[in-house]
Amino acid sequence: MAGTRKERMDLLRGTLDLLILRTLELQPLHGIAISDRIRQATRGAFHIQAGSLFPALHRLEQEGWIAGQWTTNDNARRIKSYTLTAAGRKQLSAEKRVWERIVVAVTQVLETS
């Protein structure tokens, strides 16, 4: 189990923020719902575990890119859901551009014979 987790980690490095910001762009969500949504959207390729999800959420919140609000769910449990802020929207488009550049660059390398 440890091995697969590490592979996922490497896969995610650098793209995690992008995925979270993009997911929250559509609607505010709480921790596990964010992870679920990403898993659905990537058809299971990315399963973001708590160990990387929560540190990332707190980091993004501190950067001011997302904002947490407390609500209660049906079981009267306190739930913290996150919304994308205006600064986060800006960051998202910046990261999208970076990502596109990476994709182009890597593709070029791969296609060089």
Next chain:
Amino acid sequence: MPFLSRVMSFWRNIFRRRKVEQDLNDELMAYVEEVTERHLRAGMTADAAREAALLEVGGLDGLKQQIRQQHIGIRGLRKLAAFAGVAVVFFSAGIGSTLAVTRWKESRAQSTHTETSAVKSDASVNRVPRYPSNVMFYTSEGNAFAEVSSSIPICVGPNCSRWPSLEGLLSEKKTQAPLANVEVTLVPAPPPPVLPHFTRTDEYGRFNFNALPGSTFRLIVKSRGVDIPINTRAGAVSVAVPTDAPYSVSVTRKDGTQVEGHNPEKLKLTGIVSFGKPSTPGFLPSNFRILEYDKGTVELKIPNQAKP
């Protein structure tokens, strides 16, 4: 009134920190509960579901610590430069968890290497037993009483336990009544590489943890969600050893006298209890247990053995 305002801000700070801590706890617990419920719906038992959820989180305390440190780190770095934010982002995304996994692996690797020889259990310091990569734990003093024993992973054969385990008995301090169905947790300290372990006592107040990685743990007992402070008594050392190797056991009592033996029959010491089937004369049975209730040292000498 500068003094008063300073006092006020001191208190505000403390309350704020508590609030932050509470929020972090609630957020992560909501996640654990949700994952637990999913496992339950998938047909797991309550204990297994919770354990699996915690395993998925990879150690609540470790994760909290990681997030706390990150809060401090980012605040500090912001003062330095604008680019720091980006650098920290990628760095901390991967490293925290991979590091935790590797270190956990390392500690696993270490304990499989052990074929070492001496186990000391000093009842007077509330710790069982001292061993290079073994389970150690500490507790606070209080009204409940835990009688605990720990097994030592010296066995390298296929049929014996490689992992330290901890078993014990919980009873009410004054009445000695068993504490049934209370939640028992081993919280690793220091937190990151090792996971917390949960179990519940049975009707006789017994509990048992198996396959613990070598680490230091804090033993926590909860009844209906409330912490019960406990006292421990280093009660017993229980060891699983292969039947085809000679071992010797020596027990030093409080008064300095020593008892040694090569099989349980020769150890005529009150307090030594053996269980398991008797094996070849001169050898210990595959399972035996040393109980030493006098405050003293129990030393178990196990010669290094060849790996299979």
